[in-house]
Amino acid sequence: MLGTADEGGLRLEASYAQLPEDFWSALPPQPVPAPQLLVANDDLAAALGLDVEWLHSPQGLAVLAGNRMPKSAYPLAQAYTGHQFGHFTMLGDGRAILLGEHHDPQDQLWDLQYKGSGRTPYSRGGDGRAALGPMLREYLMGEAMHGLGIPTTRVLAVVATGEEVLRQTGPQPGALLLRVAASHVRVGTFQYAAAKGDPQLLRALADYVINRHYPELRDHTEPYAALLETVIARQAQLLAQWMLVGFIHGVMNTDNMTISGETIDYGPCAFMDHYDPQTVFSSIDHHGRYAYGNQPAIAQWNLARFAETLLPVLAADQEAALDCANAALQTFGPAYRRAWLDGMRGKLGLVAEDDAADQAMCDAYLELLHGNHEDFTNSFLGLAAALQTSGDERVDEDPWYRGWRQRIARQEGGSAAALERMARHNPQIIPRNHRVEEALEQAEAGNWEPWQTLLTALRQPYQPSTVPDHLREPTPASLAAVYQTFCGT
Ligand code: AMP
Ligand code: MG
Numbered sequence: 001m002l003g004t005a006d007e008g009g010l011r012l013e014a015s016y017a018q019l020p021e022d023f024w025s026a027l028p029p030q031p032v033p034a035p036q037l038l039v040a041n042d043d044l045a046a047a048l049g050l051d052v053e054w055l056h057s058p059q060g061l062a063v064l065a066g067n068r069m070p071k072s073a074y075p076l077a078q079a080y081t082g083h084q085f086g087h088f089t090m091l092g093d094g095r096a097i098l099l100g101e102h103h104d105p106q107d108q109l110w111d112l113q114y115k116g117s118g119r120t121p122y123s124r125g126g127d128g129r130a131a132l133g134p135m136l137r138e139y140l141m142g143e144a145m146h147g148l149g150i151p152t153t154r155v156l157a158v159v160a161t162g163e164e165v166l167r168q169t170g171p172q173p174g175a176l177l178l179r180v181a182a183s184h185v186r187v188g189t190f191q192y193a194a195a196k197g198d199p200q201l202l203r204a205l206a207d208y209v210i211n212r213h214y215p216e217l218r219d220h221t222e223p224y225a226a227l228l229e230t231v232i233a234r235q236a237q238l239l240a241q242w243m244l245v246g247f248i249h250g251v252m253n254t255d256n257m258t259i260s261g262e263t264i265d266y267g268p269c270a271f272m273d274h275y276d277p278q279t280v281f282s283s284i285d286h287h288g289r290y291a292y293g294n295q296p297a298i299a300q301w302n303l304a305r306f307a308e309t310l311l312p313v314l315a316a317d318q319e320a321a322l323d324c325a326n327a328a329l330q331t332f333g334p335a336y337r338r339a340w341l342d343g344m345r346g347k348l349g350l351v352a353e354d355d356a357a358d359q360a361m362c363d364a365y366l367e368l369l370h371g372n373h374e375d376f377t378n379s380f381l382g383l384a385a386a387l388q389t390s391g392d393e394r395v396d397e398d399p400w401y402r403g404w405r406q407r408i409a410r411q412e413g414g415s416a417a418a419l420e421r422m423a424r425h426n427p428q429i430i431p432r433n434h435r436v437e438e439a440l441e442q443a444e445a446g447n448w449e450p451w452q453t454l455l456t457a458l459r460q461p462y463q464p465s466t467v468p469d470h471l472r473e474p475t476p477a478s479l480a481a482v483y484q485t486f487c488g489t
Pocket of ligand 2: 255
């Protein structure tokens with residue numbers, strides 16, 4: 001196994017620090033006065049080959065809190081820029097520190113990164129710290145997405161700091177987390193390299209990403225064009241997965257979009273209850289830029305920014321480079337629609353027949369949901385339930401249901417095969433906004449029972465037997481009307 005063997009099963013290296021120093025600043029986390037381990041992700045630790053006992057020991061806590069560095073750590077903050085709500089800004093890890101890159105037992109490399117670990121050269125006006133609520137929220141959302149089979153960063157542990165942080169709503173208990181990612185290289189990291197105006201930096205970053213994430217592209221005749229195409233394909237897949245479960249990221253700035261294709265930076269994200277493409281929860285998204293239905297187009301916009309950064313290395317002359325970038329960008333739409341349609345077929349229990357007809361059936365269903373203000377997640381479970389009964393009155397009332405039932409009936413395997421498909425594509429549970437808030441509120445008050453119940457169910461969303469009924473209910477209308485999410489600041 002690679003990496004330097006260290007305490008607790010850590011096997012660290014510091015490949016990012018091999019990049020030119022423009023890309024990072026070396027500094028350790030700022031110590032916290034009274035660390036307390038609040039949640040530890042034992043399953044994740046075990047999968048990473050970490051020692052679970054160490055994780056829960058005083059030695060482990062000192063590392064999780066950022067109060068002591070393992071011998072092989074080379075802590076650093078990463079530089080990046082990004083388009084925030086369309087506006088280009090100099091950013092960087094303002095409250096995050098990379099502890100190191102850990103080799104798991106399969107020799108896969110993972111970033112271990114603190115969030116809320118104190119000020120860095122990129123903090124701008126911020127305090128570098130985080131409040132407990134948003135750190136617990138990131139843990140829960142990451143586990144939910146992982147349970148749903150969607151690529152995501154995950155949290156290894158949340159530690160209370162014993163300090164308070166001052167936020168808009170007043171003083172809050174402080175916390176930090178340690179998260180695990182395939183890497184933290186973002187579209188914004190490439191924008192940073194491009195903004196420096198030195199093609200050598202750009203090439204160094206692109207080579208780093210190819211080596212780390214897409215080694216199969218190393219021998220490609222046009223590795224950078226292939227990188228662009230691959231990232232576009234990954235993001236098209238990811239966006240389809242988000243849309244199929246009603247996930248709204250909330251702040252799809254270019255600095256919050258990874259090159260690895262993982263969901264990252266859980267701030268104001270939330271899941272949609274009733275189907276409405278215009279759904280927005282984020283308190284700062286006044287114009288609905290990052291509304292549910294806008295997400296695929298925004299992803300494409302972000303990928304266009306990524307493509308622009310690569311222009312100097314895509315081809316020898318600029319016209320050829322532009323052609324190459326445009327051709328790659330045009331693959332996003334078809335790739336996204338294919339992945340989405342495949343997923344929707346699964347949700348409706350359909351076996352592919354005819355793309356245009358299937359698309360029309362899916363679109364008509366969503367229109368029905370929209371018009372009837374129906375819950376997105378539960379509606380598919382309702383369809384499956386109806387398929388198991390003979391007397392479905394909706395068949396008489398609505399032509400869509402009639403058409404759908406007829407289609408299932410003439411498919412190979414009939415209802416039984418459709419039900420089996422539907423069970424694999426329709427989660428029994430998503431993190432409902434009111435249940436997430438309840439779990440966080442109670443946990444902050446010291447009662448971890450709702451948190452544990454919710455977390456357990458979210459980790460197995462395709463298992464009907466593990467979901468208590470109260471976790472299936474949509475957010476009550478009175479609450480849904482005023483529900484807002486906030487950036488993790
Ligand atoms: P986000 O939208 O949460 O991904 O954050 C955008 C940028 O703001 C990133 O560069 C963060 O590092 C930075 N940032 C967010 N909160 C803080 C904070 N409390 N202190 C310093 N920087 C922060
Ligand atoms: Mg961010």
